[in-house]
Amino acid sequence: MQHAPLWLLPALLGSLALAPLAQAATPLTLEQRMAALEARAAAAESRAAAAEQQARQTAAELARLKRSDPAIQASGPQPEASAPVLAARLADVEARQAALEKLGRSETKNPSKLTNGFSFNGYARSGLLIDDSLGGGRGGPYVTPAGSVGGAVGRLGNEDDTYMRIDLSKELHAENGTRSKFTVSIADGVETSNDWTAEESTLNVRQAYAALDHIAAFKGNPVLENATLWAGKRYDRDTFDIHWLDSDVVYLAGTGGGVYDLQFGEGWRSNFSLMGRDYGDFSAQGGNADVESYILTSNQFFDDGRWQWMFNAIGSNQNDTRRNAAGLTPADSGVHSMVAHHQKGFFGREGFFKTALLYGQGLGAEVKNLGSDGELLDDAQALRLALYGQTPLARGWRIAPSLLAEQSQDRYVGGDDYRWLTLNLRLAKEITSNFEMVYEMSWQTMDLDPMGYQQRNAVDGDFWKLTVAPTFKPDMGGFFTRPELRVFASLMDWSKELDDYSGSDAFGQDGFGAGGVWQFGVQMETWF
Template structure:
């Protein structure tokens, strides 16, 4: 019997009326006890059931909450462990996330996505390059005879110039959601070591354009398109940073539309750029000294499907075929250019990192396959094919690796029957020793077989150029090839076949005290943001 029933019975004994007869008392007592017992049991049972259900529900809620808290705690623990691994071990996965996006153009690309208002991005380098005699030494990635047709070698410890790009961007969002971007780029380059270089300054406005995006009236394939006009570097240029060589450089004054969605997986850009060739001599029977100029127009379509890029360009420059090229070959007044590129998110499919590969071909005015439309001396029969390849990865938690290859073959480029064949192989290593110090190493080799057929008085040569560089490097934080700024000191040794000294009388090779077996030393800063 429950405690409630006993309490009722005891209560009936204490509170029974004095006038009740003994029989009534017995009968009433029995009935009362029975009714009270039933009611008390029923009430107690109901209360007990309700209490049990409530307790079970509360317990289930507490268990569910505990499980959720445990799952959250586990997630936090995993994140903390990953962060700890990153800090302690500089794990490959974390560090590779910073390895490769885009080199000096990354800051400009980031600025395109910036908040409203004014933003600033910069690329700058400045260095001192000395020979073992303590005097300024020749240098630069295009130092070799192959450099005349774009054959670059490794740039580490090989740059004697000061070059600065400053980009100012203004972003604006309108009430209807449309966005605009105005950008101007100022650039200057000099090789003097003086603090005041106005006499040789090349200060120049390299970009000045406006771009519109998120236009509400654009629908369908153009919903996410961007339109622009002005003077600019094409948004989708890319380079091999370690050679200071663009893979493709499209620039000039014109207009275009980016990011047209042909299908869900295929987007395309359409651009028209104009470039101006410098004044040139036009040889005619009436006036052999007549001078003129001509404009090169470049119509390009850039197509992207997954990691693949296909670019096709047509070039035209009216009257350029009247140019005196300095050879018997006739200058081109039109041409075409094509590029197939692959932008991969692994290191040649064997490890984490990235890979970029591009095959370029051009004819006529398109035979300058890197800087489209920049060379008016190309012949109408000129043909050029170039292969560019590079990748980046970590081979150990504190060792990173970046091999690169650039090769080209070109025929009938400036004179009938000429040929320019070369290939560059470059390897950049870096060993991160502390949070603020690393050792950088670079080995560069270039083979060339050049036969200019007397163009500009140049001679046929064949041979190789080799360069090794050691560069202790300081930076605020190591990690990835694109962490800047950094300060380097370096020592480089370069050597080349003596035959290369005969290529031209106006290049550095073959000059006094610069004929091969050269040591150079120096220091350099490089920054971008």
């Protein structure tokens, strides 16, 4: 029986221990490094076990030879002297293994070196709109006179802009389990079709905030342990919209801070925040200063989020030092409330349906974009109703109906009155696994009496739109599968009286008057 010389074992063990370290010079991801670390640890344990087994076998063989060969007995204890050397080599392997484990732990604590925890999300649309005389098309979801007070109409085949928003986030995990996240959102929107749009660009940072969740100090507290703390510039996490109209149901945004997901009872969670906004400038000693407004928000969710009650108190103590466009003193405070029901399913069918009733007074009478309108009077009041949802209709068909209606009065001039209602219906028919026909029908009726505010005239009439849009997409997963590549044709018409609402809006301009307007185009829309 032949055995490897005992003095070769330390060299062999050393070379095996150094090999993984040489391979580690190539940059790897955290997952690859941790996998390699586990493999090295397992290999080191295996080598140590094998070395111990070999040492035992060698010692046993030497003992046997000593007993049978007097010459070996006379040679003294030199062979056994290699055992301490072997032990030293094994200790070196263990030290190297510990160093690798320490490296892995340090990288987990400092993930700024890593790509994990980074997310990239966004939304974008870009399209070309052409009228029936090969001129530039006109439109937009707020093209009608009612759009001046939030009356949106269907957006499909009615957009001629390029808009994009990019959300970049980075998560970090503390050793105690607390997770932090920083998010920045950059947005831009232009209507020009040119490739270089620096002069028209409205590039803007929409969000820049940080948040903490899984907070170690809150563990074990049933109210706080699921809470998220945040501060910075952002739009509210629980904002929701009617996509078909490009209209938020409610939109809360600004700079401030708050807490999400306090758990006060089973199926009941609460959000609270304080956000600030600016209304412009007012004269003050030493020059001009910003007119600040503040929105204190309570957002309550019951029955695991099916019911929502939102309340907002708005204050701007210096707003009454200004004059609105009608020369009147605007409000310095207001209240706003919303009750919403988020139905899981579409009346017993697959899909969803949402209902929201909103009311506002004073600065809260802008019931959608909370706290954004500093022109409103103390007596301003608004009531808005939103209904929308989507469901499969029949084999290969989907339907998404929506209704948005509002009545408001005493907004900017005492006695003014704005009433409008929009009905919208989007249909989709799947043709192949990547192609569908999409149809959208919109009707809006309005009765507006602005009492001369911004040289606007009283009008009463209707608007309607029909769009057909052959659409390509990666899969037939539903209305919200993106990206979509569309070509479209839209026919719009409205009551002639609406052309007289304002000299500064699109209606009544050359080539864009009542009697029927055809528009054509191509558009991309995506989100991820």
